[in-house]
Amino acid sequence: MKKIFISLALVLTLFRSYADEGMWLPMLLGQQVYNDMVKRGLKLKPEQLYSINRSSIKDAIIIFGGGCTGEIVSDQGLIFTNHHCGYGAIAAASSTQNNYLQDGFWASDKSKEISSNLSVKFLNRIEDASTKVLSALGESQGAERAQKYSKVMGEIIKEVVGSDEYKDAVVASMFKGNQFFLFVYDVYKDIRLVGNPPESIGKFGGDTDNWEWPRHTGDFSVFRVYMNKEGKPAKYSADNVPLKPKYYLPVSIKGFKDGDYSMIYGYPGGTNRYETSFGVKLATDITSPTLVKLRDMRLKFMFAEMKKSAAVKLQLASNYASIANYWKFFDGETKQLLKFDTYGQKQKVEASFNDWAKGKPAYENIFNDYASSYASWTPYAKHRQYINEGIMGSPLMAYASSWLSVEAMLSNPNVKADDISKAMEAATKSRKAFLADENKKSDQSILASAVAMFYGDVDKSQHPKGFYEDLFKNYNDIDQNPYKLFAADVFANTMAFDDAKWKAFTDKPNIEALKNDPAFNAAKSFIVNYTSTVTPKYAVFMNKTSDLGRLYLKGLFEMNPTKMNSTYPDANFTMRVSYGNIKSYNPKDAVKYDFYCTLSGVASKYVKGDYEFDLPSKFLDLYKAKDFGPYADKKIGDVVVSFITTNDITGGNSGSPVLDANGNLIGLAFDGNYEALSHKITFDSKLNRTICVDVRYVLWCIDKLGGAKHIVDELKLVQ
Numbered sequence: 001m002k003k004i005f006i007s008l009a010l011v012l013t014l015f016r017s018y019a020d021e022g023m024w025l026p027m028l029l030g031q032q033v034y035n036d037m038v039k040r041g042l043k044l045k046p047e048q049l050y051s052i053n054r055s056s057i058k059d060a061i062i063i064f065g066g067g068c069t070g071e072i073v074s075d076q077g078l079i080f081t082n083h084h085c086g087y088g089a090i091a092a093a094s095s096t097q098n099n100y101l102q103d104g105f106w107a108s109d110k111s112k113e114i115s116s117n118l119s120v121k122f123l124n125r126i127e128d129a130s131t132k133v134l135s136a137l138g139e140s141q142g143a144e145r146a147q148k149y150s151k152v153m154g155e156i157i158k159e160v161v162g163s164d165e166y167k168d169a170v171v172a173s174m175f176k177g178n179q180f181f182l183f184v185y186d187v188y189k190d191i192r193l194v195g196n197p198p199e200s201i202g203k204f205g206g207d208t209d210n211w212e213w214p215r216h217t218g219d220f221s222v223f224r225v226y227m228n229k230e231g232k233p234a235k236y237s238a239d240n241v242p243l244k245p246k247y248y249l250p251v252s253i254k255g256f257k258d259g260d261y262s263m264i265y266g267y268p269g270g271t272n273r274y275e276t277s278f279g280v281k282l283a284t285d286i287t288s289p290t291l292v293k294l295r296d297m298r299l300k301f302m303f304a305e306m307k308k309s310a311a312v313k314l315q316l317a318s319n320y321a322s323i324a325n326y327w328k329f330f331d332g333e334t335k336q337l338l339k340f341d342t343y344g345q346k347q348k349v350e351a352s353f354n355d356w357a358k359g360k361p362a363y364e365n366i367f368n369d370y371a372s373s374y375a376s377w378t379p380y381a382k383h384r385q386y387i388n389e390g391i392m393g394s395p396l397m398a399y400a401s402s403w404l405s406v407e408a409m410l411s412n413p414n415v416k417a418d419d420i421s422k423a424m425e426a427a428t429k430s431r432k433a434f435l436a437d438e439n440k441k442s443d444q445s446i447l448a449s450a451v452a453m454f455y456g457d458v459d460k461s462q463h464p465k466g467f468y469e470d471l472f473k474n475y476n477d478i479d480q481n482p483y484k485l486f487a488a489d490v491f492a493n494t495m496a497f498d499d500a501k502w503k504a505f506t507d508k509p510n511i512e513a514l515k516n517d518p519a520f521n522a523a524k525s526f527i528v529n530y531t532s533t534v535t536p537k538y539a540v541f542m543n544k545t546s547d548l549g550r551l552y553l554k555g556l557f558e559m560n561p562t563k564m565n566s567t568y569p570d571a572n573f574t575m576r577v578s579y580g581n582i583k584s585y586n587p588k589d590a591v592k593y594d595f596y597c598t599l600s601g602v603a604s605k606y607v608k609g610d611y612e613f614d615l616p617s618k619f620l621d622l623y624k625a626k627d628f629g630p631y632a633d634k635k636i637g638d639v640v641v642s643f644i645t646t647n648d649i650t651g652g653n654s655g656s657p658v659l660d661a662n663g664n665l666i667g668l669a670f671d672g673n674y675e676a677l678s679h680k681i682t683f684d685s686k687l688n689r690t691i692c693v694d695v696r697y698v699l700w701c702i703d704k705l706g707g708a709k710h711i712v713d714e715l716k717l718v719q
Contacts, residue, residue, distance in 0.1 A: 020580035020646035021683045022568040023268050025181075026050035026058055027126050029577070032566050037579050041261030043661045049577065052125060057663055059247035061265045061575060062225075063121040063185070064655055065089075069266035070120060070223070071657040073251060073665060074714040077243030078194065079120070079223040080698065081655030082670045083202030084325075086221030088318045089116040090196050096311055104198035104616075106708035113192035113224060115236045120225055121168060121185040123575050129156060129171055133180040142543040149177075160184055166233040174569035176274065176549040178557075183574055188233045190226035190240050195708055197221075197701045198616055199317075204602065206612030207324050211332055211674045213593055215691050216602040216641050219670040220698045222711065249657055252664035252718040253696050255633045255640070256582055258595045261661040262645040263579045264669055264690065268571035269652030271680045274553055276367075277346035278374040279545075280681060284337050286381045288330040290457070294389040295327035297453070301445040307611065316439055326651075332677030342682050353552070356559050363555040370548055377541035380534045383462050387534075390450040391526045395443050396496060397450075399434040400523040403427070403514060407524075410511050424506040431502065440491060448487035451522075464529035467522075494519035573652050580646035585689060587675050596694070598638040599623055622704055630719070631700040641697045643667060644689040650680055658692045664718050667692035 024033055027050050034046055050058045064070035068085035072078065083090075087101075093114045094100045107113040136152035137145055153171040160182065161167045168185040196202060201218040209215055225243045228234035272279070302320050306313040337343070350367055357363035392398045409415050409423055455468055475485035494517050495501035505513045514520050557563060568576075584595040603623050607613040633640050645658065649669055658667035671691040676684045703709045 020578075020685060020688065021648050023271070023571050023576035023578050023648055023650075024568050025126075026265070026575060026577045027052075030566060037263075040579060040581065041661045042263065042579065044663050048663065055247040057247065057249070057265060057659070058123055058575060060245065060249050061123070061267075061657070063267050063573075064223075065118050065120075067269060067573070067652055068654045069652065069656040071265075071655075071665065071668075072225075072243075072245045072248040074248055074716070075244065076714055077225040077227075077245060078248075078711070078714055079191075079225060080657070080665075080668060080695075081221060081223065082668060082693075083196060083199075083217075083219045083221045084321060084670070085655045086193070086196060086223060087202075087321060089118050089191075089193055089223075090221065091314060091318050092116065093193055094314060096314070099310065099314065100193075100196065101199050101314060101317060102310065104196060104201070104706060105193065106195040106702070106706040106711070107193070108708075109710070110224070110242070113194050116191050116193055116223075118191040118223070119187055119189045120191055121187050124167075124184040124186050126184075127182040129180045129182040132156065133171065141547045143539065145547070146543060149173075156182060170574070172572050172574045174572075175557075176553045176570075177546065178550060178554055179569070181574070186233060188225045188227065188243065190234060190236045192224050192226065194222040194224050195702065195706060195711065197705065200614050200616060201619070201701060201705070203321075204613065204615070205605070207328065208612050210325065210328050211671060211677060213587075213644060213673045213689060213691055214597045214601060214642075215671065216597050216605060217670070217693065218641065218697060218701055219693050220668055220701075222702070248716070249659070249663070249665040250716045250718050251695055251699075252660055252662075252666050253631060253699065254718060255635070255696075256643075256660065256666060258582060258584055260582045261579070262582050262647055262666075263577060263659045263661075263663075264645070264647045264649055264653065264656050265575070265577050265659070266649065266653040266656030266669070267573050268576055268650045269573050271571040271650050273570055273681065273683070274549065275346070275681050276370055276549075276552070277343050277350055278370050280337060280343045280346055282374065282378060282381060283681075284334050284343065286378065287385055288334045290382050290385040291389050292327055292331045292334070294385065294393060294450070294453070295323050297449050298389075298393050298446050299324055299327060301442040301449070302439070305439055305442045312439055315437065316442070319437070329677055332674045333680065336676065336678035336684075337681065340678065340682070340684070342678060345682070353555065353559070357555060360555075363551065366548055366552055366555070370545070373541055373544045373548070377537060379459065380462065380537050383458050383530070383534050384538060386450075386454050386458055387526060387530050390454055391523075394447040394450055395434065395438055396491070396494070396519055397447060397523045397526070399430070400494070400496060400517070400519040401527050402430060403517075403520050404524060404527065406509070407511065407514050407520075410509055410514070420509055424509055428502075428506055431496065434496070440497070444487045444491045447490065447522075448481070448483040451486065452483040454526075462529075462533060464525040467525045467529075490518040490522060493517075571650055571652070578648040580648070582643055583646050583689070585644070585687060587673075587687065593644075596633075596640045596643040598633075598636065598641055599628070599697070599700075600638055602641055616705070619705055627704060629700060629704055631696040631703070633696070639697055639700050640694040642691060642693050644673070644691055646688060647690045648679070648683060648688065649690050653690075658690075662718075665695055667694050668698070 048056055050056055060072045062070045064081045064085055068081055070079045070081035073080050090101050133152055137148050140148055156171055157169045160169045166187045168187050170183045172181050172183060197218050204217045226240040227243045228240055234240055302316050306316050354367055406423055406427060471486050472482055475482040495505055496519055582595050584593055586592050605613050606615045628639050631639050653669050656669040657665050658669055660666050669690050669692050673689040676688040679688060699712050703712050
């Protein structure tokens with residue numbers, strides 16, 4: 001009996017939901033979770049959080065762009081989100097003459113707002129699709145199950161969406177394929193930039209402060225969603241009018257104190273809280289360190305060129321920011337997983353599961369099968385990272401690899417000339433986009449280093465056949481680096497950069513031109529080798545571990561059947577709500593971090609002309625004059641720039657609204673803290689903090705720094 005008790009206690013640690021832990025589906029909160037929210041300070045009724053019959057908070061929360069969250073904050077469709085979420089649109093609207101990224105932008109009225117290629121999605125409804133999906137899947141496994149899932153998912157979506165381009169739907173898997181929900185969205189495609197602070201505000205602190213607390217970044221931008229005059233979603237038109245939303249968030253400038261309730265809505269992208277010890281070990285030993293190493297290399301070469309000119313900085317800014325963000329994340333995640341022995345903790349849970357599973361045929365061999373599957377895949381895991389983050393981390397290689405489809409078409413005698421002509425038109429369009437973003441100097445260095453690092457780090461038996469033999473044969477000057485010579489030759493002779501060669505090829509497409517192109521040959525060598533040797537093994541590995549993960553979760557719920565109704569599924573970019581408190585913390589012995597940062601802290605970090613810590617002169621003038629307007633915190637006499645909460649979030653929550661107990665907007669979530677970057681795999685109840693830009697700082701930047709009080713006047717302020 002004692003052994004059974006200890007075993008179950010260990011398993012329950014996997015399902016344990018601390019008050020602050022959990023990314024909950026708002027329509028399935030359950031009474032137990034709702035009661036805990038009220039106990040923590042919530043003042044709202046369940047139907048105010050989520051309702052299908054009346055307007056509720058969920059109607060103000062949007063998917064912004066491809067991977068962020070935003071919120072509607074006015075009755076005229078005004079959107080708040082993070083600066084880094086709007087970064088690409090701001091960069092696209094900028095030029096060296098009108099550098100809105102560098103200098104900031106505020107539309108003086110709606111006619112001056114700038115159109116973008118962004119879209120946003122409003123959640124229309126959610127339906128339980130488990131019965132239909134599971135019935136279609138039956139007892140199938142592996143690749144067959146994946147194919148059946150894709151088929152039934154497509155059928156469900158087609159039935160709901162049809163040909164309506166302003167509708168979208170997703171059939172999302174929960175608990176590793178044990179439940180399924182259909183999410184239906186309304187899509188709006190006329191999204192306009194209303195304003196953004198200068199990059200020195202929106203990215204203040206740069207990579208140095210990324211994932212760190214204290215943090216003084218004004219990470220916000222402002223957009224607006226438009227509809228046609230009939231009140232329907234529409235593409236951009238000068239005749240469109242601002243959206244009249246079902247619900248928008250009031251904005252509180254009252255302030256808060258340590259311990260106050262906080263709630264975050266949004267679209268967290270992905271967690272793997274039910275990962276096994278095998279997955280943790282693979283991540284800490286191979287995949288994450290390799291990713292960090294390769295991204296570090298790419299960032300170094302990009303940054304060296306970005307420092308040289310404003311034009312290059314603007315050109316590479318969006319891509320650099322994307323690479324840098326998760327470079328630091330995976331470095332921190334690895335360190336935290338090792339520090340807290342997550343591998344060992346997972347092993348304890350798995351040992352208790354194995355004790356319970358003895359004599360149960362469906363479950364007793366799960367972890368033997370896991371061990372076998374990981375043993376087969378692990379030797380190839382580094383190769384996969386080197387292709388994705390190294391070789392294809394070179395923009396030229398990624399672009400040249402797209403020519404493989406052209407080669408296949410030219411090699412097929414049955415392909416019609418008209419189809420080839422269309423393919424060449426598409427390739428030319430793709431080339432134009434590539435050249436617009438390409439920085440040859442940094443890319444050439446990336447290619448040379450990636451090829452060199454692949455040679456040294458990836459098992460020789462997995463190298464592309466003949467590639468390195470030819471490289472060392474052709475570039476054998478004893479005084480020169482062969483990898484640099486190789487990269488220089490590729491960049492000097494590929495038709496990707498030669499207009500005359502490209503025109504000759506597209507005018508008369510032929511296999512010989514491709515075979516003679518050094519960029520294509522290099523990309524083909526690595527891609528063909530990878531797809532023939534690694535891709536099949538990865539597919540087998542993913543299908544097998546998917547089956548095992550589904551069975552493992554099913555077994556855990558059988559061990560403790562009451563837990564399924566009070567346990568949250570992994571994040572998967574579906575709407576979630578998390579709750580907790582604004583709270584200071586102690587990251588290490590003798591150190592305490594307060595729960596907020598101020599304008600004074602921003603000024604104290606200022607370094608004139610610095611890439612990460614410069615500030616606009618107007619900012620400094622306003623600060624020196626203590627011109628804080630109504631946005632200063634009454635207790636401290638300063639503007640609160642940022643604050644921290646105990647909320648559970650992850651990537652995709654960027655731009656999410658941080659709400660008080662009454663559902664008023666008090667900030668925008670934009671980051672996590674370095675001490676708890678293991679949060680995708682395990683939640684740390686003591687150290688986990690969400691870093692949020694205070695809405696009062698947002699309004700101060702709009703009003704005082706940007707001179708755009710008309711935007712603030714749109715809001716429903718709670719004072």
